Structures are given as structure tokens and as C-alpha cells.
Amino acid sequence: MTTSSRRAEVFAGPGPDRRFSGSGTGDERSMLVDFLGDQRATLEMKCAGLEGELARRSVEPSTLSLLGLVRHLAEVERRWFRQVLAGQDVPPLFCSEGNADGDFDTVAAGPEPVAASWAAWRAEVAFADRLVGEAPHLDIHGHDSWRGTVSLRWVLIHMIEEYARHNGHADLLRERIDGARGL
Numbered sequence: 219m220t221t222s223s224r225r226a227e228v229f230a231g232p233g234p235d236r237r238f239s240g241s242g243t244g245d246e247r248s249m250l251v252d253f254l255g256d257q258r259a260t261l262e263m264k265c266a267g268l269e270g271e272l273a274r275r276s277v278e279p280s281t282l283s284l285l286g287l288v289r290h291l292a293e294v295e296r297r298w299f300r301q302v303l304a305g306q307d308v309p310p311l312f313c314s315e316g317n318a319d320g321d322f323d324t325v326a327a328g329p330e331p332v333a334a335s336w337a338a339w340r341a342e343v344a345f346a347d348r349l350v351g352e353a354p355h356l357d358i359h360g361h362d363s364w365r366g367t368v369s370l371r372w373v374l375i376h377m378i379e380e381y382a383r384h385n386g387h388a389d390l391l392r393e394r395i396d397g398a399r400g401l
Contacts, residue, residue, distance in 0.1 A: 257381030295342035
């Protein structure tokens with residue numbers, strides 16, 4: 219745990235901080251990919267060292283947990299990159315028609331559910347990274363039943379927004395679990 223006097227001090231997870239190392243200049247795709255990578259790394263950092271407590275719901279009455287956030291973000295990656303942009307007909311990972319919030323609500327503690335959740339998230343991130351890397355430009359389109367036609371550019375911006383929002387939740391959850399706080 220890091221005891222910091224200022225929130226601006228970076229949370230000290232295991233290993234070096236890989237975040238915010240991208241260039242401050244460059245082309246649009248590189249910058250969007252770097253920002254999304256930084257947000258993904260922030261989620262990993264906020265969850266580091268807590269395998270046994272990742273399923274803990276520490277900010278009552280909320281049902282959010284760090285593991286629920288990992289599972290939710292795996293679902294979000296899958297939805298936008300696999301289903302919408304790649305047009306794959308794949309089922310949700312943790313949710314169902316009868317349990318739309320299964321990513322948050324059916325979280326179980328233990329090594330197996332934690333490992334499976336991280337594996338699912340990493341597989342979806344890897345797929346997304348391949349899709350983005352192979353896309354000829356940011357204007358490729360997909361169709362979403364909720365949003366309509368969306369471009370890869372829009373999805374990348376939305377994913378940065380989605381991670382940033384949930385990393386704020388992760389800050390609160392982590393601080394309640396063990397007092398760790400930071401960026």
C-alpha cells in the first residue's frame with residue numbers, strides 16, 4: 219500500500235508504471251491507441267496485488283467490485299470491437315438476456331473466477347488491438363443497434379471514456395479495500 223499525502227502521487231503497483239508514456243504529439247490513431255492503452259494499464263494497476271479481494275464490494279450500497287469492472291470492460295471491449303466493428307455474432311461473456319448485469323452481479327471470489335475474468339479481458343483487448351492495428355483507417359464503420367453507424371474513431375474515443383469513468387470507480391473501490399490511492 220502506498221501512503222501518499224497527495225492524490226497526484228502515482229499509485230505504486232508492482233513493477234514500473236507503464237502508463238502515460240506515449241508521445242505528446244503524433245498522428246490521431248497513435249494518440250488514441252496510446253490513451254486507450256494507458257487507461258487499460260490503469261485498470262490493471264488498480265487491481266494489482268488484490269487477487270483475493272477483487273470480488274469485494276467495498277463501497278456500499280453499490281454492487282460494484284474491481285473484478286466486476288474487469289468483467290464489464292471485457293464485455294464492453296467484446297461488444298464494440300468484435301460485435302459492432304468486426305460484425306461477429308458472438309454471445310456476451312458474463313451477461314445474458316435474463317441477467318443484463320451479470321458482469322457485475324454474478325462475480326465470484328476465488329482464484330479460478332479471477333483468472334477466467336482476466337483471461338477473458340486480455341483476449342478481448344488482444345482482439346481489439348489486432349483489429350485496430352489491421353484497420354486501414356479510423357473511418358471503418360460498424361453498426362450498433364443502440365447507436366447506429368459508428369466509426370472505429372468513435373469506438374476508440376468511447377472506449378477511452380468508458381475506461382476513464384470506470385477507473386474512477388476503481389479508485390474508490392481500491393482505496394476502501396486497502397487504502398491505496400493515486401492516479
